[in-house]
Structure formats: structure tokens, C-alpha cells
Amino acid sequence: METIGVGTIAFLVLFPMLIAFIQLLVRDDRARTFITVIGALVIACAAVFLAYEFVPLGSQKFAINSSVAELLGYVMLAIDVLLCLYIIGKGIAHKKYIAIILAIVQLCLAVYVDLFVADGIAVSHALYVDDLSVIMALIIGIVGSGIAVYALGYMRVHEAHNEGKDRRNVFFAVMFAFLGAMFGIVLFNSLTWMLCAWEITTVCSFALIGYTRTKEAIDNSFLQIVLNLIGGIAFTCALFWIGNCYGVMELDKFLAYSLTFSENGYTLLVDLPLLLLALAGFTKAAQMPFHKWLLGAMVAPTPTSALLHSSTMVKAGVFLLIKLAPCLGFNLPGYIVMIVGGATFLFCALAAISQSNAKRVLAYSTISNLGLIAACAGVGTDGAVWAAIFLVIFHAVAKSLLFLCVGTAEHHIGSRNIEDMDDLFERMPRLARLMSIGIMGMFVAPFGMLVSKWAALEAFAQSENVILILLLVFGSAATFMFWAKWLGKILAIANSGEEDVELTVSTSEWVSLGLMTVLTVGCCVGFPLISQAVVVPYLSGVFNNVSAAISSSDLWIMAVIAIVIAVVFLGFTGATKKKVVPVYMAGIGTDFKDRKFLNSFGGELEATQRNWYMTEFFDEKKMSFVGIVVTLVLLVGSFGFAAQTVSAQENVLNDINAEHASYEQSIWAQGGADFPLYMQYYQYYQSYYEQNKSTLQQQMNVYSMDEFMNMLYMQMYSQQMSNSSSSSSSTGGSDSAGGASDTSDGATSTQGGGM
């Protein structure tokens, strides 16, 4: 099992990279089609194989031979460095100085963390598979590959309109590399490796957004890279902290420790790394105040947008937040994630109302939904995470379907404006139906997004967070508005007998569109099964007493309705046995198809109708501004608060009893950062606390055992930091003997059970 696991994971990460490399070399269109289709099929099958192999087994971790791991670590570091140099090079070429500065900072931090912090920390399990990563792998493998296939047909048309050099080989190479890196993010347990994959996705999307090389595209790609470098830097800082303070470099251990720490009241230790990782997640998931890059990314060809929005990039951000979810909840990072997510959900949904550009509506809706996912992760209860995971699944399939539909529509009706999609039902009959299913999949029962939102509503009600509840209810109303008006527009029927312009849509586009539609409906129908097979098992690995948030009988009702709606939309022809009559034009209609009528002077006028954009209420700039201010204040405030408490605590700690400081150091040295071992000392501290209660109260302002432990912990990590900076890998026990000699029984048992 070990070898199969490592093998599958390695294949999932490396095979797309291989395909990417081949794509780079291939310039022939037919060869490209062949490689892309084969590559996509193999990747999808590998993802399914991963699910087949590991869903029955549940969570698995895999160790890697230490020398191989070390070698790989250097490779990852080299990749990190190359990526930063690439950004710096691009930045110099385009005179983007902020990007250069951030890339340099990121470069220094990454090198420092890799060489000096992570180096001395043994990584016992570099890889893992659990049900969440299986879900993510399936999304990446199936939806991501589907988009790659779609891109074949789309990019052919795109290049035909493009006068510059045909750079499709680069485009497809970057797409596949992107998929490989995404598999890395969801399957690497080693945090430094994950950082590397994280950075690869950042740079890949940079390359995809800037693909067309227009000024607008390049500006937007740099906006993306600047915001995501902030996230990358936050990620690296978090690794710095985790390595120094926890002494681990593995995701699962970090989460387990954080959970134990926060359960025992050591919130200070936990807050900062969680906040930093959440910040990294926010940038990737385009949460306010970092949301602008995803809007800018809309200038890229549609497959890029589909890829960024549905299966990759932004999903990496929320994946990280969902991973953190058990440690969030009613603590500082939890509240921040909740409120930032909730505010993003509301303000982006409101801003979407004011948009007529279909891709921008989709972008705002993506950001908004990611906000909802983030808010669920922030609540951090089993019900909320259940909702978050389903939101990820359904958003991935429905949103990719929608992007692909909009891309195809754009090529055939010549516009991505929703107003121009009027009467699409007649002009592109099949596409309009698929688009309707995609749109309905985003916002109404019985489709997954709404059912997940239902679970979210329940989780929020349980959390009794009034602000979050209000953000959710108003955001939901806004969501209804902007989807319903779009859906109505495309379903309008003029009986105009316009020609069917979808006959020229390429096969690869139809295949992908069909796949996404099947997935959108199939996931709704299979909702209860997905819940039982993967989501509930994942949650039971993370939480206690888990049950599905929505009863399965309700889910089955939804499944039946979903089938009915899918059958109706895909099946009905629009034909009728009734007499077909023209619309009412107040008696003065002249041309009912174009809605023309006579005015009072006998002249002919045309009645036109635009959808409502309500800019007087929901102006994009206004919403964006309010959202940015709210979230920025929250983020700055929370970091300020966390930093300030940390430093205040450190000042007190400087005065702490030297004996206990050295004692701390000794157990740290002996036990590494193994928390269970540490807990054995708890009793010792408790007795010490009881004995010196009055002194501690007078001198240290320590009034409870929790505060005392907090203080000790702060001391411990500051010692550890100075240790690691002086001698990075020494876990020497030379001073531990002195420390242990004057302690009581607790220390003896440590030595017995030491590592």
C-alpha cells in the first residue's frame, strides 16, 4: 500500500509535469490534440484510481526515504528560487518594481526557511492521502483535464483571431504544469514542499493571465503576482514560525498541535501561524481585500478563467482554509476568517448585480462563493466544514460549466455581455440549456450550491454569530438577483427564427461542456452518496460525533427534483400544440419579433429592455471600497493584536525564573516538539504553580494555570528560536542533564521514553 500510495501521488504530480514539458516542444496542432487528450484522460484516470484505492482506506500517510526526501527538498528549493528569479526577471522587463521587491523578500525568506529552519526538522511523512485530498484530486483531475480538452477547440479559434506568434504550446504546457502543482498542494504533507507547489501555481497563473501579452493582460498578471506574493510571503512566515515554535514541518502535525494547544488555552502560540496561513489562503482564494486579481484575470482566454476559478488556484486557497478549519472557530483567526469570508460573500454578490459582462459576473460570483466557503471554514464545526467541502465540489463543476458556456457563446455571438445573450435560447439552443443548468446549479435548490448553503445556514445558526448570519442572508438575496436576471435573459424567446449559430462549435468544446453538465447534475443526484462515501468519513477523522448536516431523505428529495429539472431542460423542445400568438404591444405593435411599435406620430419605435443593474445602490466601486475597508481593517487589526500580545508576553517572559527557563529548554531538547511528551510535564508545572501561586500573581500578573502555561510556552519557543538560529540541527542533550538533575519524577519518565 505504501508503494502504491507513493507511486500514485508521484505519478499525479510528475505526469502532468511531463506532459507540460512535451507540450512545450510540440507545435503541431494535431499532435497537440493527441497529447492533450491522452494526457487529460490519463490524469483523470489516475485521480479516479487514487479515489478507488484510498477511499476505502481512509486517511493514509506515507514516509519517504530520508535521503530521497533530502534530495527532493533541494529540488523544491531550487524550484522556489527559480520561480522567484523568473518573477524578478519579468518584473525588470516590465518595470514592475513592487513585484520585484516582493519577489526578493520571498526569495530570501524561502531560502532562509528551507535552509535554516526546515533543515533540522525531520519530516516523517512527506505525503498523505485523505478523503478531502481525494475529493480535491478528483476535481483537479476531472474538471481540470476537461478544461484542458475544451481549450483545444477554444484556443484554435482564439489563435485564428490573434495576429501574433502562435504560443499555444506554452499555454498548454502551463496548464498541465498547473494541474501537477495542484496535485502537489493537496497531497503533500511536508509544508516546504507544499510551499513549493503553492508558488508554482502562483507563477503558472501569472503566465496564463499574461498569455496574450497585451498591456492590460500584463498589468493584470502583475497585479495577480503582487497579491499572491503577499500570500506566499505570509505562507513562508508561517513556516518560519511553525518550524521554530512547533518544531515540525508537517501539515498534519501542525494541525494536531494547534488543535491541542488551542484546546489547552495556548492561543497565542496558535493565533499567529493560523492567521498567516489564513492570509495566504485569502490571497489565493481572492478574498477581499485581495480580490482584484481575479477580476483582472478575466482578460485571459476563457479556459484560463475556467481553470483558475473552478479546479485550481482559488480552490488551493480554500483547500488550505478547510484544512485549517478544525483549529478555527471561536478564536481570533476563526473570527477573522469568518468575517472576512462573510463580508466577501456579501459585497461581491452585491457588486455582481451591477455587472453586465458575463465573465465579470462569474468572477464576482466566484469570489463571493469562495467567501462563503471561507466563512464556513472559519466557523470550523463539522456541519460548516461539510458545507464548505460541498460548496467546493459544486462550485468547481458548475462554475467550469458556466465559464465554458460563456467562452463558447462569446466566440459565436461575438460578445460576452449578458445583454447580448438575449434570445440565446433560439440562437444557440443546446448551449443555452447547458448554461441554464450551470446557472441554476449556482443558486437554486435542488442544486448543490444551494443545498450546501442550506447546511452553511444551519452551521451559522448554531454558531450564533449574528454578524455572519446577517452577511449570509443578505448575500443570498443578492445572489438570487444577479443569477435570476441572467437566466431570464438567455431563456427569453422571441420566435424570431434567428439562425442557429452553434453548428460550428467544435467537438472538443461539446465534449467538455457535456462532461461538466453531467458532473453538475450527477453530483446533485449523487449528493447523499458523496456525503456518505467521502465527506462524512473525512469529517469523522477530524471531528467527533459527525453526522451529515442535512438528513438524507431531504437530500434524496433534492436529487429527484434535480433529475426532473435536468430532464426538463435538456429534453423539452419548446414546441407547443397551442396556437402561437404574438406578444401584447398595447395594440400598436408592428413587428412582434423585434418588439416594434408605432409611436403617436406614426413612426416605428423598438422596445428594448436591459436588465437591472441597480448602480445607485450596488455600484461596483462602492461595494469594492466598503469590502476592502472592512476586511483590511479586520486583517490589520488582527495582526496588530496578535503581534502586540506576543511582544507584551515576551517582555514578561524575559524576567521569568531562570531555573524554569533552562528546564523548559531541556525538555524541548529531549522531546523535540512532541506534544504528548510535553503534556507529561503538565503535572509538574501544575504543582509548581500551586506552590508559587502568590509569587506568580504578584510578580508576573499570572492569575491562572492557563496564563502560566502560556507564558512558559512563549519562553519555550523563543529559546527554540535562538537555538535554531545558532545551531540549526542540534538536538544535543548536553545541557539537558543539568536541567533534568534538579527536577522531580516527570523528567525521569521523559528520559525513559525519550526519542
Place this chain on the structure above:
Amino acid sequence: MELFGYSIWSFVGMAAFLVVGPIVGCLLAGLDRKLSAGMQGRVGPRIRQPWWDFRKLWGKEDATVNGAQDLYVWLYLIFIVLAGMAFFAGANFLLCVFIQTLGALFLILAGYASRSPYAELGAQREIVQVMSYEPMVLLVAIGMFMATGTFEVNSVLTADVPMIRWLPLIFAGLLYVLTIKLRKSPFDISMAQHAHQEIVRGIVTEFSGKTLALVELSHWYETVMFLGWIGMFAMWGGGWVAAVVAVVVALAVWFLEIVIDNNFARVKWQAMLKSAWWVALILGGINIVYLIFV
């Protein structure tokens, strides 16, 4: 006795709504017209008038703008009926709310599908109506969950006190948006009930004959379901007494709606949206904070 996890009484509730719902709805619609006439100093039509209207429409010539429109109207009816059945089966309240919203969406789509200037404008306004009442309706569900610990409607049948004890402000908020949901003046902006308006009959302009009859039927179902929501607030585990109280409260609210309908002029959508959201924010917010501290 249980079937698919629902007790036999749930099925009785469903069947009752399916069969008795439209009869009650029809009578209420007739009474509504009679009472309105009375308030205007007129005699008004017979109470059976809505039924006669329905039968007449059913017998009219079949004609339509397009086939899709009729299909959407059928789906509107089906989902409204399903939502009501879910409610009277005592199932999850959110299930009822969401299916009802689905029904509302299909009515909107029917309006859009006709692509008539009047129906399309009505459909757009209907979206604004949904957007206006949606926050308050969701807050009703959340308040219900926080007060009773469950979204299951039949939990009110065993409660010690009526839900209104815990949700007085949310109840008031629901009353406010009920006017929007029933499309009564001052919020009848999407399908003006009375003719000679700038949008003719708004969203239903292009529906004729049987299709219009189906819309009327759906309205009857809708009215009964919404009054059920109101009654839910006054219901508790007190047997027949509780049931009578709930019915009386629902009817009183319905009468209040008629009074409002007859005393207010139609407002603009801006006023509707703003006021409904403020009501939801203030009444809903305060009530939820109250629930947190109780």
C-alpha cells in the same frame, strides 16, 4: 407508523394541503375580493367568484406566446405545491423555503420567456421582490432554529410555548415581507392586481386561458402556505386549542393584509427594497441578538 422517515400524519398533512389547500385558497381569494369591496363601499362579487374565473379561464381558447412559457408555469405550480406539502408534512422549513424560491424562479422565467415588454419588466420586478423578502424569510428560518433547535416544522407541535414568544420581532418582520410575497399593495409592483397600470398585468400579461388559470391556482396554494408560516408562529403543543389559535392568528394576519392592500398606494421598487432590507436588518438582527442572550 412511519414511511421513509416521516410519520403517517405527515402524509395526511401533505394530502390535506394538496386537496384542501386550493379550496381554502380559493375561498380566501373570494373573501378577499368581497372584503375589499366592502372596504370600498361596494357590494362586490360572490365568494365563489375566483372559482368561476378559474373555470372560465380553463375553458378559453388555447393560445400561447411560446411553449416554454407554459412549461415554466407548470413547474411554478408544481414546486409551490411541493413546497407547501413539505411544510404541511412538518418537514424541514428550509426545504419548504428553498423549493418555494425555486417555484418563484420559474414564474420569473415564464415572464422572461415570453419576451413581452410588460412581462419582462414584471419578471425583473419580481426578482427585486424576491431579493427584498429573501433575507427576512431566511432570518425566520434561522430564528426558528435558534428558538427550537431544529428546522423541522413539526417541532412546533410539541413546543411548550408558541414560537412568537421568542421571535416577536422576526414575526413582525415576516408580516412586513408577507405583503411582498402576496404581491399586495403597496408592494404589488411585479403584477399589478388592478388593471390599467403601466405594466398592464406585469409578469402574467402574456399568460392566457389555462396558463393563467394555473397561475391563479398557484396563488391559492401560495396563500395557504404563507398563512401556514404565520400560523406556525402561534402554534404549540396544545392540541386543538393551539390549532384554533394558530388558525385565528393566521386569519387575523390575512385580514390585516387586506386592510393594508386597500389603504396603500403602490410604492417604487427602491422604497420596497430599502424598507424590506432595513426591516430585516433591524428587526431580524435585534431578535437574533435577543435569542443569543436568552
Place this chain on the structure above:
Amino acid sequence: MSYVSKSPWVIHYDGSSCNGCDIEVLAALTPLYDAERFGVVNTGNPKHADIFIVTGGVNAQNAPIIKQIYDQMLEPKIVVACGACACGGGVYQSCYNVMHEGTRAVIPVDAYVPGCAVKPESIIDAVVAGIDLLEEKAKKMKKNPADKDRTDADAGHGVHASVANVDDVPGAGSADVR
């Protein structure tokens, strides 16, 4: 007895006129006359209406409008011409632009209501009388659904025309335009 007679919904069009009849039609709906007693609803929408009430004269400009409204009404339907102008041009009969035949120049008229201006009572009476015609048509439609459309050839020949019984309406105008 079919249901159409219990629920006559009307649509009202006012042609070229002094607006006197127009106002009287609205008066019929006011509390004093309360046409809703008979199930009458002023729909303002031909697709919902059973009875087309035309007031005012017909001229070249509004003739197509009347025709279009009539065409958009669904069977069974009847037309009631209210007032002297709608019935036959009234005082404007000899004007260069007014069709001296009145409404029947464009669409088949089923009932004529005299008066200048027409009285609300007469309008209600005409509507109630027209109900019988509706009834007849509904029956015919049931028997032979294929024959539900009247052709344009019928228009203007008074084929379906009949007279409302206005004798017992106090104060009804004495001029019978037929």
C-alpha cells in the same frame, strides 16, 4: 350554463372621442354601479379579456389598434360598442377622417349601446346581455373546437350584431343607431 357568463372580464378602448363615454365606463366600476357584482373585471389586457368595450369613434389611425386588440383576445369573445360614436360615428360621423360605420368598420360588433354619453347602467346592461352571446359561443366552441376563429371576412357586416335591451334602463338614449 358555462362559467364564461359568470366571469366576464373586459378590456376597454377609447377611440377618437370627447372622452365622455370613456369616463362613464370607468364610472361603471365605481362603488355606485359596482360592475364587479357580476364578476366584471377591467383587465386592461386583451389576452385576459372576454368582452371588448369600444368607446369613441373609429378613424384611420386607431382602426389598426382596435383590430389588433381584438385579434389578441381569445375565443370566446364579444365586442360591445358603447356610445353613439362607437356605434356609428356619432356627431363626428361626417368628419373626413371618421369611419361612419363606427366600430363595425373594423371588427364584428356583438352589441351596441346607444347614448351620448352612454350611461353606466346601459353599459352594465349591455355587458350582462352580451354574456348570453358569450355563452352561445362557448357552447359552439365546445362542440366544434376547430371553428373557434372568426375570420376577418365577418368584420364590419354586423353578422353577429345584436342589440342590448335598453328599453327598461331609465334615461337611456332613444337613438338606436341601427
